[in-house]
Every structure is written in structure tokens, then in C-alpha cells.
Amino acid sequence: MTALRYGISDTLVLAKRSLLRIPRQPDLLVGFTIQPVLFVLLFVYVFGGAIKTPGFDYVDFLMPGIIVQSIVFGGFVTALGLSDDLKKGLIDRFRSLPMTRSALLTGRTLGDVVTNIFQLVVMFTVGLLIGFNFSSSVGEVVAGILLLLLIGYAFSWVFAFIGLSSSSPEASNAYGFTILFPVTFVSSAFVPVDTMPSWLQPIAEHNPFTTMVDAARALFLGIPAGNSVWLASVWTIAIIAVFAPLSAWRYRRVVTR
């Protein structure tokens, strides 16, 4: 029991450390606030008029998609932080302490949950200001928010793996965006999939990111969910089940060089 108590307290101490960093690095703060807001405004006012979304206002169509995208990328702080710790030898300090070893990873990913909540507040506020409306029940909205946080948590583990696998914070940033950016765009997040060329449609339809966006849309806009909500949950849990052990394995390998 003591081990569990220490595990929790170590995780909290390191989550706090991870969070303290954000307001102190203006570029990170910009990445969390101004950048996604700018994205929302650009899509709604620049592309919005040209994109036809039958049955929806574009702002209602867009918000769930762009929120899923920004929450997926929220975990990049974990990648940056871990590769920074590796580079600067801080991991050695932590590993020489009598702390729970996995707390370095669980602390980071828990810290990301807090930043994800902050991101959701910013995004929904902006969305509501420019005309987004929830058209579902309170229960569905709450379920949607929980799903988004779970998605964010899952991608924190993906980013943890990326951070532990790259040689520098810059490289981890580059890997993360190069891999995930196309995945988020070839999906239903920004445009209806049936407007894409026919060869691309099956890819977009089977993209787990599409499933997640469809689930968020169903829960926030009150449209029929089909399989999307439970499929998105399965995908998210599967990502955690794969990437948490993978990150732990990578962490052990990287630090026992």
C-alpha cells in the first residue's frame, strides 16, 4: 500500500512540475491558446464559406473536429519534456532517487490531462462566441468531454513514445507533427469525407481520427452516433494499451544504455 501511495504522490509531484513549465515558456502558452484559436477563426471565416456541410452550420461541423485535433496535439508537451529531460540528464537524477520509476511517465501524461481541460475551456469559449451551439443533452455533452479527455490522454502516451524515441526536442516535435498532421486532416474533421477523391475516401473513413471526430459530433450535436462513440472508445483504449507499455519499454531501454 505504501508503494501505491508513493506512486500517486510521485505522479502528482511530477505532474505539477510538468504544468509549471507551461506558463513559463511563452511559446508553449501560444501553442495552447492563440494557435488553436487562430485555427478556428481561419477555418470558420476563410474556408468556411467554401466548404459545404449539408445539414450543419460550418461552425457546428468544425468545432468538434478542431477540438479533437487540438486535444490530440496537446500531448506534445510530454514529448518535448521527455526528450528535454533525456538530453539534459535530468532522467538520471530522477532514476537515482527512491521514487516510483514510472511516475516520470504517469506524471507527464497526468499533467497533460490538466492542460487538455484548459484547452477545452479555451476552445469551447471561442466556439460559443462565434456561434457554435450544443444541440444535445447535458449528459451527452459531459460524455463527449470525458471522451475528449480520454482521447487526449491516449495521445499523450503516443507523444511519450515519440519523445523517448527521438534524439532532441526539436526532432520529437518534427516527428510528431509530420506523422499526426496528415492523419488529422485526412479525416472528417474539417470537410465531409464524401467531398474527397474516391481513392481517398476509404482511407479517411477508416481513419480512427474520423471515428473520434464523428463520436464528438454525435455527442455535441445530438445526431445519430451509429457505432462511432463506442468504436472511438475502443480505439482510444487500444491506443493506451499499446503505447503506455511501449513507452515504458522505451523508457527502460533508453535510460539503461
Added chain:
Amino acid sequence: MLAQPAVETTRLHKSYGSVEALRGVDLRVETGSVFGLLGPNGAGKTTAVRILTTLLLPDDGSAQVAGFDVVHDASKVRAQIGLAGQYAAVDENLTGFENLEMVGRLYHLGRGPSRARARELLSSFDLADAGGRLVRTYSGGMRRRLDLAAALVARPPVLFLDEPTTGLDIRSRIGLWDAIEALVSEGTTVLLTTQYLDEADRLADRIAVIDQGLVIAEGTPDELKDQVGGERLDIHLCDSQRGEEAVAALASIASDRPFLEDGSVRVPVAQRRGTIAEAVRALDDAGIAIDDISVSVPTLDDVFLNLTGRPAEPETEELKVEAR
């Protein structure tokens, strides 16, 4: 009570692929002493420290720290040690105080005691005023002091310092040496690695010279110097043509045959007491005028050259120049 050694290793081996970093290292560090692991870059010093601090598993051999096996009782070892290193592992985006508080919490000291200890360490390392500032605004010397303070948060009985002053200017080095000496006076066992011979000479009770993964010599600084030979008089003559005459005149007071080098007469002596006067008298009797006379005490540089047949790292030379 016969104290157990603070650190003991037996035939420690570690390879990275085909590179053998440690090839059977035996060390014994007595409790309460300062042990210097001296060697050039790549000798295996850091590998040894990483194994002793549980960061790395040995391929073969065993090691105990504070009586615990570093492989099988790693978590017990971690509760007994502090580590400070050449990379100054502190978080740049936290303040000095937050860094120390965090380390205290991770040693499970509890919130209140962690904060109290952080304040105490900041003031004893001359960082009290800087404690509320982000570490990224600190100078190199301040970071090293904070790093050392972080290693001391839990008052560990065994402290590992991996090249604690590498890259520091001479003023910061001396400051750090003073801090380390103060710790030792409180009974902390210290194992430090260094490539600076003067650092080992100043701080260590015993030194192991390590080269290419093997301990090639071990002893007190004085014992190692004795291996190279004792003290020596260096006499510069007014007339350098008369060197051979001087060698003959000084042969009777020398412990070994005097020789000429760089225009000076080098006279190995068993002890310096009285020999300067004797040398002056002998040369005066022979009518040879002395321009300058000095006593040269062997340094660990000489030890290294003597043991390995090659000088220690070039950085050492640069640093000595800087120190003058």
C-alpha cells in the same frame, strides 16, 4: 565496531557493444572518506558511477553501496545515495526552491520538511537570494551548486559526484571544493570522479587511477606520488655551460643521479629539509653561481604519465594555465 565499506565493487564489467568500458574494476571506499576516481575522458569513470547509482546494470561482477547490492536492492541503494554530475541535472523551468522541494518530495520527505530543507540548502549554498528565480537565469556555477544541493536533500550517507567541476571557471571550482570539504567534515562518504589531477589531490583521501576500464593504481595521493619518486631540486645556473660540473658536485646529496633538463639541473632528493642549503654549499664550493633554485613536488600529472606512458587529458593543461 568494524565499519563496512561505503562502496565496494568486485570485478565489475560493462561493455557497450564491442567497447569494454569496465574490464574488472575492484574498488573499496571506506565510510566517511573521500575517494577519487581519476582518469581521462572515456576511462570508464562515469560508467562506474552509473552502475553504483543504479542507473546502469553491470554485465558481470557485483557492487554494494551502503551495504546494499546495486542490482538486487537497487531501491534501498537509492534511498542512501545522492548524485550530482557534470550535466547539472536541475530543471531550468523551475526555480531553485522548486527544484529542491521537488527532489525532497521524491525522496518522500513530505511537503513541510521538503520546503524547510530546500530553504536550508539554498542558504548554505549561497543561493538564498536566487531561490525564487528560474534556474535558466542562473550562471554555470550557480547551477552546479544547486545540483549539489539537490544531491544533498535527503542527507544521503553516500554521495557520488561525477566530474563536479568540469567546465567551471576557477572561482566556481574553488567554491564547490569548499562546499564538498564541508560535507566531508560532517561525515558524508564521497566518491568523486575527475579528470583534474589537482582536484583529486585536494579532495581525496584515496585515489584510484582508472584507464581504459581498469584500475591501474590505487593509494593515497602521497603514495601515488612516491611511486613516481620523491621531491626534486631544480637549479638554474648563471652559466648553463657548467651543467655537467654541477651534476658532479651535487651527486653526493642526491638520492638518485642528477640530470640536466631544459637548461636546469634536476636533483632528486630523499627529503627537501636541509638539502637546499647543502646544494647551495656544494655548488659554492665548486665555484658555480646559482641563478635560481626551487623545489619541485611531484604532481598527479607525473603519476599519470608514469603509469600510462602518456600525459593526462589536454583539458587538464588548459585548466592549469587558467588557474595561474
